[in-house]
Amino acid sequence: MTESDGMTAYAVVIPTLGRPSLGACLRALAATGGPGPExxxxxxxRPGPGGTLAADVPPALRTRTVVVRGAARGPAAARNRGWRAAGDVPWIVFLDDDVIPGPIWGDDLALDLATATGRTxxxxxxxEVPLPADRRPTDWERNTAGLATARWITADMAYRRAALEAVGGFDERFRRAFREDADLALRMLDAGWTLAGGRRTTxxxxRPAGRWISVRLQAGNADDVLMTRLHGRAWWRRAGASRGRLPVHLAVTAAGATALGCALLGRPRAAAACGAAWLAGTAEFALARILPGPRTRDEITTMALTSALLPPAASWHWLRGQLLYRSIPPRRPSEAGEPEPQPRPAVRERLRS
Structure with missing residues (x-):
């Protein structure tokens, strides 16, 4: 790795929970050609005391790597802590701890930064998300593959430090790895900056996931409510985000709840009708997820179980978001470029060789 020039100098910020994938990410970063990070x-x-982060940092990066303690408040807050502790460099490159920079990533990044305009x-x-070549992808694999077409994804995103300072960085009300990247990008655009597509590949x-991952991911419906409160209903189109099946989930959940209520009130015909509607909606959803997949016994079982639980989970988190964010006013365009109060710099712990 070589040194970058002053205009394209950059730091890499990686929020991490100490997953084993961090080592592979750092090794790929060290092995890539081109100018290295400052x-x-x-x-x-990680929540709690945690002890020293077990990071297998390659020798090429060891002298320039520091560990900053986060507050266990999610990736948005962690990235803010990281870029504010990164030093006075023009560019901050955010990487997730489970990505693998390509072999010429450094050279391509240098070109990406060198060709950026002053308002970029x-x-x-x-x-790129590799999928199995010998079978159809599972529901979880198809979900992950959607990252390949996501706009402004912070799995690998370079931001100008001056732009981050101008808008105050990430909004730390987004506590999950969801929508915090779209919110920041929209605020950048509202402040008059532009965003560009690069040539580097990651x-x-x-990653492995359990049977109930799709149910847990429904917590993102609350983040969607926050996005609507902040950016208005047009944010879906501006961010190129999918609307998903929330209206159908709400209808299926309502049918199931009504069927249960009618049964308790001794109205069997109404309960049967609503129950049939719930069953039809659940079956349609399960089939829509099973047919594109490998159709193994385990996958079919997982889809059948989670397709019954997912609509009420989505509805619950949407309602939770409506209550949690009901008093948040829309963000005015003039606010997009106003720096927010910044916390005190985090204490750095330099890795020892």
């Missing part, structure tokens, strides 16, 4: 900031966002706030990477492997 600093690598690992934000240890950020430059995206091309994210691989995002499909």
């Amino acid at each position: 600093r690598v900031v690992l934000v240890d966002d 706030a950020g430059v995206t990477a091309r994210v 691989t995002h492997p499909v």
Whole structure:
């Protein structure tokens, strides 16, 4: 790795929970050609004391790598802690701890940054998600593959430090790895900056996940409510985000709840009709998820179980978001470029060789 020039100098910020994938990410970063980072900031966002972060940092990065303790408040807060501790460099490159930068990532990044205009706030990477070649992908694999077409994804996103300072960084009300990237990008655009597509390539492997992952992911419906409160209903179109099946989930959940209520009130015909509507909606949803997949016994079982639980989970989190964010006013365009109060710099812990 070589040194970058002053205009394209950059630091890498990686929020992490100490997953084993962090080592592979750092090894790929060290092995890539082109100018290397001025600093690598690992934000240890594990809850509790945690002890020293077990990071297998390659020798090429060891002297320029620091660990910053996060507050266990999610990736938005962790990235803010990281870029503010990264030093006075023009560019901050955010990486997730489970991505693999490509072999010429550094050279391509240098070109991405060198060709950015003065009003370019950020430059995206091309994210590739490898899928099995010998079978159809599972529901979870198809979900992860959607990252390849997501706009402004912070799995690999370079932001100009001046732009981050101008808008106050990430909105830390987004506590999950969901929508915090779209919110920041929209605020950049509202402040008059532009965003560009880059040429560097990063691989995002499909990480292992349990049977109930799709149910847990429904917590993102609350984040969608926050996005609507902040940016209005047009944010879906501006961010190129999918609306998903929330209206159908609400209808199916309502049918199931009504069927249960009618049964308790001794109205069997109404309960049967609503129950049939719930069953039809659940079956349609399960089939829509089963047919594109490998159709193994385990996958069919998982889809059948989660298709019954997912609509009420989505409805619950949507209602929770409506209550939680009901008093948040819309963000005015003039607010997009106003810096928010910044916390005190985090204490750095330099890795020892």
